[in-house]
Each structure stands twice: as structure tokens, then as C-alpha cells.
Amino acid sequence: MKANWKFFFLAALVILVVFPFAYLLLLSMASEWRFPELWPAYFGMRNWEQVVSSETGLISSFLVSTGISFSVATMSTFIGFFISRGIAYHPYKRTITLLTYFPYILAPVVFAACLSYFFLKLGLFGKPVGVFVAQFMVAFPYALIFFSSFWGEKTKSYEELVATLGGNQLQAFRKVLLPIAKNMLIICFFQTFLISWFEYGLTSIIGVGKVQTLTIKVFLFIKESNFYYGALSCCLLILPPVLLLYINKRYVFNKLI
């Protein structure tokens, strides 16, 4: 009896977890689904076909999101990796790490609102490059925090060993440090990719509606009460993280900070 309730409870839990994905997919394929109908009047691929063929702009939003997120993830992972080394070996490591948390812990939307004056002056307002810079300011501290646990006595002794054997700093990075950090680099890349991919508030402020990433599109469709396209955008937004999960769970979940 005890085993039975556990089985049913866990089955219900799995259904609960899968339900949002199924519902959003259903809604993205629905049309004319009015209250109080439990099933839509139309169910098919019409919305999805229109996305490919029409001017909804979802494909371009998908490409813009991919481009920005890919750039943010690449830059913050690599720059974060190299700069985190300097911080980890610094005598004031604790204070600097604490400072790193500040931009990360602040609501990105508030951070962006207070920074918008400077973006305006620098001519970065409403441009993809502006959104990239703003998102980088949030993803970069994350990368620094992420890599802080990589550097320590072990990596220091590897570097010293390379120096003793006549190798220079570049060789230490190329032949030793980067290979042993490979897994962390991959995880950090995907984590920062997702930080950028999921970002809405900061993008809406700095992009001022001109840089239409997928999250911006979802919100626009909600405002227009176009729930079918809203659900479709949600499906596109969820797709990359689900793929990452399928490939490796660690890419999506890291014990965070």
C-alpha cells in the first residue's frame, strides 16, 4: 500500500513536470480556442507554417537571440576564465569576489534602467551590440564566480611545474590549464548562454523594443493577447535548453554560485 501511494505520487509528479511542455505545444498548434471549450476548434500546424512563411518575425528573433547569446557566452566564458585566475591568486581575493557579486545580484532590469543614460550617450541604445554589452555585464561576473573554484593550490603547482620544465605562461595555458578546465569551460559556456537566452528585463530596457529577442517577442504577443503565437515563441525559447538537458544535464543545472 505504501509503495503504491509513492508510485502514484511520483507518476503525478512526472505528469506535473511534463504538463507545461505539452500544454504550450498544444497551445502553439491551436487556434480559435475560446472559453469554455476544453479543446481548440482548430488543431494543426498552421501557426508553425506561418512562422516560417510570414512576417511574424519569429525566425529573425530566434536568430537575433542565438547570435547575442552565443556571443555573450563565448566572450564571458573565455574572458572570465583568464581574469578569474588573477582574482583567485590576488591577496584581496575575498573582497574582489564580493564586489563581483554586486552586479550579478542586482535585478538586471534595475541595473539596466540606471545604466541606460550611459548607453544612450555611447550610442548603444536600441542596438544589438548594446544588448550584447549589457548582457555581458551580467554574464561576465557569473563566469568569474563560476571559475573561482577552479583556481587553487593544484593549478598553481601545475603552472609552477610547467615553469620548472622550461615552459612559458602561454604553454601552461594551452597544454595544461585549458585541457583540465575543458568541462568547466563547456558548462560555463552553456550557463552564460542560458543567462543571456532567458534575459528579458535588461534587454527590454537597453533594446527599447528595437532588438527583438525571443523573450521580447513572448511579451509582445502576450500584450497583443495573441496567445497562440506567444506559446509558439515559448516553445522556441524552451527548445535549446531542453536539447542541452538531453545532451547533458549539467549544462543546464550547475549548483549555481
Place this chain on the structure above:
Amino acid sequence: MTISEPLSLKNKASNIGFIFFGLIGILPFVAAFVYALLYSFGLVGAANSGFTTEFWISTWQSGAFIKSLVYSTVVAGTSIFISVSIALWLTLKFRKELEHPILAFAMYLPLAIPGIVAAFFTFQLLAKAGFFSRIAYAFGWITEARQFPDLVNDPYAIGIIATFISIVTPFLLLLFLNVYKNERVDELAQLSQSLGANKQQTVWRVSLPVVLNKTWTLIGLYFIFLLGAYEVPLILGQESPQMLSVLIIREIKQYDLSRLSEGYVVAVIYTVIVTTAAVLLFSRKNDVKHEG
């Protein structure tokens, strides 16, 4: 000479790194804070003419900020409390079953859902013409959509709290399961039972303290994240009171230039609160770890 050259190069690279860190990691935060502070005192801004404390006084007198702070704290606190309780219960009750490959994968799936999608989904389920309302109609519990209770954009923030719980609980569950395994809580529990403790005592005096002691910093961090959440309360919240981020953006983005400064007052106070919380959280416990 051959030794000092690489050393100077190394120092140069390290200095460039620190300059970059300062430019990207520190300067924007300081610049944003200083600009908001100056704006709040009327020292910058098109509609401002010089130093004044009237925006701070009017913000205090209007009460909107205090209401918003209390509202945000209660919403974030309730969500965290319920999420921690559910995640702890699931960890203690089902940790062995959750190792099954299907369940292990299912636990990770909610992490693929961003806040804006979670809010949209909650709206689709709980709105007056939403999925649950349709089910209620099908069962004959309501005859019109307006008879369905207010579960989104409602005064008790039910929709917001439900969404926060759905976002945070999976993270906490995975975290607790990891800590449970890494800290060998099972072995500690067995030891306590062999020393005469009963099941209740083992849970309350051994398992829970070990797990919570290892995770309280992250729980605190999630609370701060929820305090500043934007998308979810923007879609599911009501007009007044609003959560902090929504209130700040509403004030800063409005067309009435004379009220912009009040938005920056709230932004300054919010930044001070969050920064102080970060200092308190991390100045003692700075040994952050990662799942490598």
C-alpha cells in the same frame, strides 16, 4: 634578465585583466549607482534644477515604496518558505526513488523554463478564461468565466507565488539531493539511530540541520533574486502594490519627467538593501563551490 622578462609580461597581463575587470565588473555598477543617487537628489536630469531632498521626502510620504518593499518581501519570503519545505520533504521522502533515470531527467526539465514562460503558462492556467476555469465550467462549478476566482493579477499574489514556487523548487530539490549525497546524511542518520535517536529526532536534529546549514547562503540568494524579480510580477501582478523592480521601472519609464527622480530614489534604496544583503551573505561564507 631572462627571468624578469616573463615576469613583467605576466604582471602586464594581470594588470590588463584587472583593468578589464574594473571596467566591466565594477565601473558599470558604481556608475549606475552614482547616477541614480545624483538623480534622486536632483543633481542630474533634464527636469531637475539642483540639490534637493524633496524626492526622498515625497517617496517616503507617498508610502508606495514601503508598501512595495513589504509586499515584495512577503511574496518572496512565502515563495522561498514553501519551496524549501516542498524540496526538503521530497528529498527526505523520495531521495532513493528520484535516482531512477526517468525521474532524474524529469527533475531537470523545469530548469529549461525561463521566468517569462512560467508566468505565461500560469496565466494560461489560472486566468478567468484559463484552462482551470474551463475545467470548472465543464464540471458545472461555474456558469460564467467571471465566477472563477481571481488567481492572477490578484491582491494576494497567488499567481506570482505559484510561479515562483514552480521555478525555485526544482533548483532547491536538486541542490538538497546533492548536499544529502555529498554530506553523507544517510550515514549520519543511521549513526544517530544506532545511538538511540528515533526517526523524528533523526530528521529534525540531524538530516535537516546538515542540509540547511550547507545551503542557507544559496537559499538567501534565491530570496534576493525573487525580491528583484521582474517578468513574473509584471505579467501576473496587480496595479498596486507592485513588486520592487516593477515599481522602479514604472517610475523611471514614465512620461512625467518630474516623477522620474522618485523612481531613482527607490532604485537607490533597493540597491543599498540588496548590496547589504550580499555583503552579509558572502562576507562570512565566501567558500563558494560548484558542481564541476
